[in-house]
Amino acid sequence: MSKTKQKIDLSSFPTVDQVGIGDRIERITKRSIKKETKVQGLKMALNMVDLTTLEGADTDKKVIQLCNKAQHLHDTYPDLPTVAAVCVYPNFVKTAKTNLQGSGINVASVATAFPSGQSSLKIKLLDTKIAVDAGAEEVDMVISRGKFHEGDYNFVYDEIAAIKEACGNSRLKVILETGELGTFDKVRKASDIAIAAGADFIKTSTGKISPAATLPVTLVMLEAIKDYYYKTGIQVGMKPAGGISNSKLALQYLLLVKETLGKDWLTNKWFRFGASSLANDLLMQIVKQDTGIYQSKDYFSKD
Amino acid sequence: MSRLEVLKTYKIYIGGKFPRTESGRFYTPKVGGKSLGNICLSSRKDFKNAVVAARSAFSKWSSATAYNRSQVLYRIAEILEGRKAQFVEELTQQGSSKSQANKEVETSIDRIIYYAGWCDKYTQLFSAVNPVATSHFNFTAPEPTGVVSVFAPEENSLIGLVSTIAPVIASGNTCVVLASEKLPLCAITFAEVINASDVPGGVINILTGKRSELLEHMASHMDVNAFLYTGNDKKEMLSIQELAVENLKRVRLKDFSNVYSLDHETPYYIEDFLEMKTTWHPIEKIGAAGSGY
Amino acid sequence: MAKKTIKINFDTGWDLAPAPESTGHIQLNEQYNLFIGGKWVKPSSGNYFATTNPADETTLAMVAEANNKDVDKAVKAARKAYDTVWSKMSAKERGKYIYRIARLIQEKAREFAVIESLDGGKPIRESRDVDIPLAAAHFFYYAGWADKLEYAFPNRKPQPLGVAGQITPWNFPLLMAAWKIAPALATGNTIVLKPAETTPLTALKLAEAIQEAGLPDGVVNIITGAGETGAAIVNHNDVDKIAFTGSTGVGKIIQNAIAGTHKKATLELGGKAANIIFEDAALDQAVEGIINGIYFNQGHVCCAGSRLFVQESVYNIVLRKLKDRMESLIVGNPLDKNTDIGAINSKEQLQVINKYLKIGEKEGAEMYQSNCSIPKKGYWCKPTLFTNVSQSNRIVQEEIFGPVLAIQTFRTVAEVIEKANNTPFGLSAGVWTDKGSKLFNMTSQLNAGIIWGNTFNKFDPTSPFGGYKESGFGREGGLHGLKPYLKF
Incomplete structure (x- = not known):
C-alpha cells in the first residue's frame, strides 16, 4: 500500500516537554547492551546504514569508491549484512546505480535544492525528477524551513505533497533539518505535517547544520510516527542523520526504536541511519565482539 | 428622673451571626463576688456549627490577597480604637484598674496592627527558592493549615484573645476560639468589633463556655486541622495531644502568661499554622549552555 | 477484508542479555552487632534475626535485635556524646565531620548500591543513580549548614534539641537514614537511629563509614530491631526528638505515645497522591x-x-x-x-x-x-x-x-x-x-x-519534603528541614 497525503488540522499540534524527553532518553542511555544482544544490534544497525557522501567535492570516482565500500564492507569477515542504501546528490545517481547493480543496495538521492531548500517548487520538482529518472529508489527532500518559521504550514505541506507525487514509486524521506527548527514543539509540528503530506520517512537533518540528529529529537519524531500509526495503522519510517558516528550511540537509537515502536520498525525498511563513518565503527565492534580483541581503524577500509 | 440602663445580652459569634447557644444554657462568672452577666455556656453543637462556618469561610479567606487580609486586620484595629471606652469599661468590670484597662486595650490595638503588617510579608520570610541539581524550578512557600481550634488565655482576656487570633488568621486560617471562661465580656464585644469590620463571617468564631466541656470536641473534631492551646494545665495539654492524634492535628502549646511582652509579637506565631508546599517544574534548556536539544 | 488491529508489537526478538552488576567487591559480615558509643556491641538478649534478599529469599546476614536495655545503652551513649563532645564542638568542625561522611558514601557508592539492591530488592539502576548519590548529597548539603544556622532563622537563636531518636522505613533505607542523620548532626544533635528490620544492612554499612570518618563515639548510634525496638526509642525518657518515616498508623501510635512529653516529632507518613x-x-x-x-x-x-x-x-x-x-x-x-x-x-x-x-x-x-x-x-x-x-x-x-x-x-x-x-x-x-x-x-x-x-x-537535598493532613508534619530537606531539630 502506497502512502498518500492526508488531511491535517494545522491549528493545533501536540506539545513536547524537553525535560521529560531528557528523562526518557536518560533511561535509554542507561540500558546495558551486552553479548548476543550487542552483536545482533550491531548487525541490525549496519543493515540500516545509508552510506552517504554529500560533498561539494564529490566526483564520479568518489561515488564509485563508496559503492565498492558498500558492497565490500569487510570481506575478511563472513556473513555480514549489507548497508541499506548509498546516498548521493542527483547528478551521481546514475553512477551509483551502475556500480551497485545486483547488490540489493538502494540508491538514495537528496533533492529539492538540498541542503537549504531555497529554490522554487519548479526547480525542486525538476531536481526530484532527475533523481528519480536516473533510478533513485529513495529521495531525501528538505522542507522549506523559512516558510515553516513564517507559519506558512500549508506551503510546507503542499510542497511535500507535490514532491511525493513527483517521486512516483520511489520512497520519500522528508528532512526536517531539526537543528534549524529551534524547539521540540516545532519538530513535532514539522513531523506531523510531513507525515500527513505523504512522507514515507521523516529524517532529522541534512548533516550540514549542527545540531544534527540527537536521541531526544529522534524520540520526538518517533512519537509523531507512533501517534500517526495509532490513528491510521500506517507505518512511517525514521532516519536520524548526522552526528551518529559510534556503535554505542547507534545501539541506543535502536533501543529507542525498540521501546517506542517495537518490532515492526526494527528493519531497514522503516529505520535508517544517515551516516558516513558509522559503518566502520560498527564493523570494528562486530569484529571485537567476535574475537574479544579491541580493534584499530587501520584495519578497516575507508572510502 | 433616673433612667433605667439597658443591659447587654452576651451572645456567641458563629459564621458572622450572634446566636444564643443552641443549648439554652448559661453560666454566671463573678468577679469580686459581682456577676459579670449571664454568659452563654456553649455546647458541642455550637462548636460543631462554628467549625462548619469556619470551614466554609476558609477557601475564600485563604485565597484573598495578602494585601486584602492586611487591610482587614488593620480595619479591626481601627474599629477597636473607636470602641476603646467600651472595652475599658468591661475590663474594669472584670477587675482591671482603669490604667491597666487602658494599657490592655491600647496594646491590643497595636498588636493587631503589628500582625496586619505581616500579612503580606511572612510569605517572603518563610519561602525559599531551592537550587536543585536537576533542570527544575523549585520553590517552597507557605499555605495556611486550615481550621484552628483556639483556647484563648484565661487571664488578660482582651490582649490574650487578640494575640492568639491575629497570627492565626493573618495567613488565611479560620478559627473557632473559646474565650476566657472567667473573663468573657471582652470576647463578645470583640466579636462585635469583628462583625463591624470587614472580616468575612466564619473567619473568626467566638464561643464562651467551659474548657472542661469543649476540650474533647475541639481537640478531636476531624475537620479541625490545628489546635492552639494557651495555659499550663498538664492534664488539658495531654488530652488535647492525645485527641489530636486521630487526624494528626498540629498542636501548639503556648504560654501566654507574659502576653504583654514583645516576645508575643513574632512572625513565628504565624508560622505555627502554616504548611510548607514545595513545587517543582521543569526548566527547558534550549539555547542555554549544555543545551540538550 | 478484516480490518487489521493496530497494535505495536513489542515482542521484538531482540531482548537485552543479562547485565548483572558484580557483587564481588562488596563486604558483608555474616553477623552484625549494634553500633553503640562508637563500638560494635552484642545485643543484651543475644538474639539475632535474619535479613534476606527478597529476590531469591536467601539470608544475607544475621542482625542483632536490640531490646529496651540496648536502647537505653544507645540513648545514654548519645546523651554522653551530646553533653561531653558534640554540643561543645565548634559548628565548623561539626560540619567538617558531616562532609567527611558525604565523601565516604561517594567513595563506597558502588558497594552501598549493590547492598541496597540485595537487601531491599530495588533495581540497581535506582540504588546506583538515585538512592546512594542522593544520600551523599544530603550529607553534603547539610554539612554546610552546620555553621550557618543563625542565617536560617532571622532574629532567633537556634539551639539543638539534644538526643534524636530516628526510625526509618524499608523503601529507601540509606537515603532515609541520610535524610534523618544529616540535618540532625548539622543542627548539633546526637542520634539513635533504627533502620527497618527488613533492610538494615546499608545503615549498618553507614555505621562503618561513620566510624571510618572518625565521628566522636556515641554521636551516631545505629541499632537494629523491629517495632518493639522502635517503641523503646519512642518511649525512652531521655530522647528529645522523634523523627519517623513510615505508615500513618504507626505515626499515630508514636504521636500518641509522646503526648504530654517534651519530645518533638517529625512524622513523614503515608500518601495516595x-x-x-x-x-x-x-x-x-x-x-x-x-x-x-x-x-x-x-x-x-x-x-x-x-x-x-x-x-x-x-x-x-x-x-x-x-x-x-x-x-x-x-x-x-x-x-x-x-x-x-x-x-x-x-x-x-x-x-x-x-x-x-x-x-x-x-x-x-x-x-x-x-x-x-x-x-x-x-x-x-x-x-x-x-x-x-x-x-x-x-x-x-x-x-x-x-x-x-x-x-x-x-x-x-x-x-x-x-x-x-x-x-x-x-x-x-x-x-x-x-x-x-x-x-x-x-x-x-x-x-x-x-x-x-x-x-x-x-x-x-535542597528541596523540602513532607506532608499536609494525615501525611504527617515537619519537613525534611532544604532550609525547612533544619527547624524540626532546633529549639529557639
Whole structure:
C-alpha cells in the first residue's frame, strides 16, 4: 500500500516537554547492551546504514569508491549484512546505480535544492525528477524551513505533497533539518505535517547544520510516527542523520526504536541511519565482539 | 428622673451571626463576688456549627490577597480604637484598674496592627527558592493549615484573645476560639468589633463556655486541622495531644502568661499554622549552555 | 477484508542479555552487632534475626535485635556524646565531620548500591543513580549548614534539641537514614537511629563509614530491631526528638505515645497522591511521568502517584500509550542494570499488595498487567493498573505501597481538584498541562506538601519534603528541614 497525503488540522499540534524527553532518553542511555544482544544490534544497525557522501567535492570516482565500500564492507569477515542504501546528490545517481547493480543496495538521492531548500517548487520538482529518472529508489527532500518559521504550514505541506507525487514509486524521506527548527514543539509540528503530506520517512537533518540528529529529537519524531500509526495503522519510517558516528550511540537509537515502536520498525525498511563513518565503527565492534580483541581503524577500509 | 440602663445580652459569634447557644444554657462568672452577666455556656453543637462556618469561610479567606487580609486586620484595629471606652469599661468590670484597662486595650490595638503588617510579608520570610541539581524550578512557600481550634488565655482576656487570633488568621486560617471562661465580656464585644469590620463571617468564631466541656470536641473534631492551646494545665495539654492524634492535628502549646511582652509579637506565631508546599517544574534548556536539544 | 488491529508489537526478538552488576567487591559480615558509643556491641538478649534478599529469599546476614536495655545503652551513649563532645564542638568542625561522611558514601557508592539492591530488592539502576548519590548529597548539603544556622532563622537563636531518636522505613533505607542523620548532626544533635528490620544492612554499612570518618563515639548510634525496638526509642525518657518515616498508623501510635512529653516529632507518613493529566499536556512525557510516579521503586514510595486522573477527552490515548510503555518495563533481578522493576521488599508486603489486587477485582475494577515475565523464586509483582474505578473504591482510598495504579477520569478543573483533595492524605500530587496559568491554579489548590508540575518523583537535598493532613508534619530537606531539630 502506497502512502498518500492526508488531511491535517494545522491549528493545533501536540506539545513536547524537553525535560521529560531528557528523562526518557536518560533511561535509554542507561540500558546495558551486552553479548548476543550487542552483536545482533550491531548487525541490525549496519543493515540500516545509508552510506552517504554529500560533498561539494564529490566526483564520479568518489561515488564509485563508496559503492565498492558498500558492497565490500569487510570481506575478511563472513556473513555480514549489507548497508541499506548509498546516498548521493542527483547528478551521481546514475553512477551509483551502475556500480551497485545486483547488490540489493538502494540508491538514495537528496533533492529539492538540498541542503537549504531555497529554490522554487519548479526547480525542486525538476531536481526530484532527475533523481528519480536516473533510478533513485529513495529521495531525501528538505522542507522549506523559512516558510515553516513564517507559519506558512500549508506551503510546507503542499510542497511535500507535490514532491511525493513527483517521486512516483520511489520512497520519500522528508528532512526536517531539526537543528534549524529551534524547539521540540516545532519538530513535532514539522513531523506531523510531513507525515500527513505523504512522507514515507521523516529524517532529522541534512548533516550540514549542527545540531544534527540527537536521541531526544529522534524520540520526538518517533512519537509523531507512533501517534500517526495509532490513528491510521500506517507505518512511517525514521532516519536520524548526522552526528551518529559510534556503535554505542547507534545501539541506543535502536533501543529507542525498540521501546517506542517495537518490532515492526526494527528493519531497514522503516529505520535508517544517515551516516558516513558509522559503518566502520560498527564493523570494528562486530569484529571485537567476535574475537574479544579491541580493534584499530587501520584495519578497516575507508572510502 | 433616673433612667433605667439597658443591659447587654452576651451572645456567641458563629459564621458572622450572634446566636444564643443552641443549648439554652448559661453560666454566671463573678468577679469580686459581682456577676459579670449571664454568659452563654456553649455546647458541642455550637462548636460543631462554628467549625462548619469556619470551614466554609476558609477557601475564600485563604485565597484573598495578602494585601486584602492586611487591610482587614488593620480595619479591626481601627474599629477597636473607636470602641476603646467600651472595652475599658468591661475590663474594669472584670477587675482591671482603669490604667491597666487602658494599657490592655491600647496594646491590643497595636498588636493587631503589628500582625496586619505581616500579612503580606511572612510569605517572603518563610519561602525559599531551592537550587536543585536537576533542570527544575523549585520553590517552597507557605499555605495556611486550615481550621484552628483556639483556647484563648484565661487571664488578660482582651490582649490574650487578640494575640492568639491575629497570627492565626493573618495567613488565611479560620478559627473557632473559646474565650476566657472567667473573663468573657471582652470576647463578645470583640466579636462585635469583628462583625463591624470587614472580616468575612466564619473567619473568626467566638464561643464562651467551659474548657472542661469543649476540650474533647475541639481537640478531636476531624475537620479541625490545628489546635492552639494557651495555659499550663498538664492534664488539658495531654488530652488535647492525645485527641489530636486521630487526624494528626498540629498542636501548639503556648504560654501566654507574659502576653504583654514583645516576645508575643513574632512572625513565628504565624508560622505555627502554616504548611510548607514545595513545587517543582521543569526548566527547558534550549539555547542555554549544555543545551540538550 | 478484516480490518487489521493496530497494535505495536513489542515482542521484538531482540531482548537485552543479562547485565548483572558484580557483587564481588562488596563486604558483608555474616553477623552484625549494634553500633553503640562508637563500638560494635552484642545485643543484651543475644538474639539475632535474619535479613534476606527478597529476590531469591536467601539470608544475607544475621542482625542483632536490640531490646529496651540496648536502647537505653544507645540513648545514654548519645546523651554522653551530646553533653561531653558534640554540643561543645565548634559548628565548623561539626560540619567538617558531616562532609567527611558525604565523601565516604561517594567513595563506597558502588558497594552501598549493590547492598541496597540485595537487601531491599530495588533495581540497581535506582540504588546506583538515585538512592546512594542522593544520600551523599544530603550529607553534603547539610554539612554546610552546620555553621550557618543563625542565617536560617532571622532574629532567633537556634539551639539543638539534644538526643534524636530516628526510625526509618524499608523503601529507601540509606537515603532515609541520610535524610534523618544529616540535618540532625548539622543542627548539633546526637542520634539513635533504627533502620527497618527488613533492610538494615546499608545503615549498618553507614555505621562503618561513620566510624571510618572518625565521628566522636556515641554521636551516631545505629541499632537494629523491629517495632518493639522502635517503641523503646519512642518511649525512652531521655530522647528529645522523634523523627519517623513510615505508615500513618504507626505515626499515630508514636504521636500518641509522646503526648504530654517534651519530645518533638517529625512524622513523614503515608500518601495516595493524585497524578492529574490534562488534555493539553505533553502526553508522551505525561505517560513517562505516570510510569515514574507509580512504578519507581516497585511503588514502595510514600509519595507515589497512585491515583491517576485523566481528562476524558484523552483517556483512551493515554491508556493506550501507558499500556504500550509498560511493555518495555523489565521486571526481574534487581542487580541487573536493565531491570526497571525489582523485587517486592518482603513476603509480607507482597501479601498486602496481592490482597489489594483481589480487593480491586472484587470491587469490580478492571485489572491490567503488562506481559513481562517474572522470576520463579522471590517476591514479585508485575506493573499493574486498574480501570473502571471510582473514589469509593478501597484501591483508590488506601495506600497499597506497590506497583498498582488506579485510574479515574475527570471533565473539569473543579471536578479534579475536588477529587484529588478528597483524601485524608496530603503528601504529594502531580499536574500535567501545557498551560502555565492552569498549572499554577492547580498547584495552589492541591492540598499536598510536594507538587510536581509536568514531572514526578523528583528529589533533591535542597528541596523540602513532607506532608499536609494525615501525611504527617515537619519537613525534611532544604532550609525547612533544619527547624524540626532546633529549639529557639
